[in-house]
Amino acid sequence: MISAGEFRKGITFEMDGDIYEVVDFQHVKPGKGAAFVRAKIKSILNGTNKETTFNPTERFTRAIIETKELQYLYTDGQLYYFMDNETYEQMPFEHSQVEDAIMWIKENDMALVQSYQGKPFSVAPPNFVELEVTETEPGFKGDTTSGANKPATLETGVTINVPLFVEIGDVLRIDTRSGEYMSRV
Structure with missing residues (x-):
């Protein structure tokens, strides 16, 4: 069992027949009245987010x-x-x-x-993957504008922005958390 006063980011618990993960929390101690915990929780089973308040002494079954x-x-x-x-x-x-x-x-x-x-x-997916470019526009010689990007389609079908020097057949290292190009392999 875990009490609402022990909530931390990433903790999972059972409530109302669903499993929730604590996304964000704040212990509030107003000048008048009892303390409470304001939490943003995400349902693990259906992915919905909601903000709610708890009495710090409320107890929940911890979900493994x-x-x-x-x-x-x-x-x-x-x-x-x-x-x-x-x-x-x-x-x-x-x-x-x-x-x-x-x-x-x-x-x-x-x-x-x-x-x-x-x-x-x-x-x-893993945090970083290596995927081959299957389709992109050709880069132009001498076009070295820093920060300029073009779209490229990868072998899995996803399209991301890449630097102008990337060509078809290049294998790229991609950060899957942000969908950003990291480097050529």
Whole structure:
């Protein structure tokens, strides 16, 4: 059990039949009246955010979230299949579970899968990936304006902004948290 007075960023707990993660919190001690905790929480199961206040003595059951690294195998158009490399068990995921991650991973790449009580609910790509440029406009010789960018489509189909010197066939290192170009490989 955890009390609202012990909330910190990243803590997960059960409330009203749902699992929530503390995104932000603030302990408030007004001049008059009792202290309270103002928190921004995110539902892990459906992704909705809400702001609410708690009495610091309210108690909740702490939710244990398991994180495991799985290998992305393939998609059949409806489901996306991942494999546990320890047990060789294949797990299907719906598009809604992988939509934020799938644009950064290709077949045989590893991804982090979070689950609660054995039920997976989220797939996250590695923080940095290396992807090949499949389509972009050609750069012009002598065009060295600092900070100038152009769009480039990567092998997974996602389009990002890259410097003018990047060409088709280049392999780029991408930060998946921000979707930004980091360097050529």
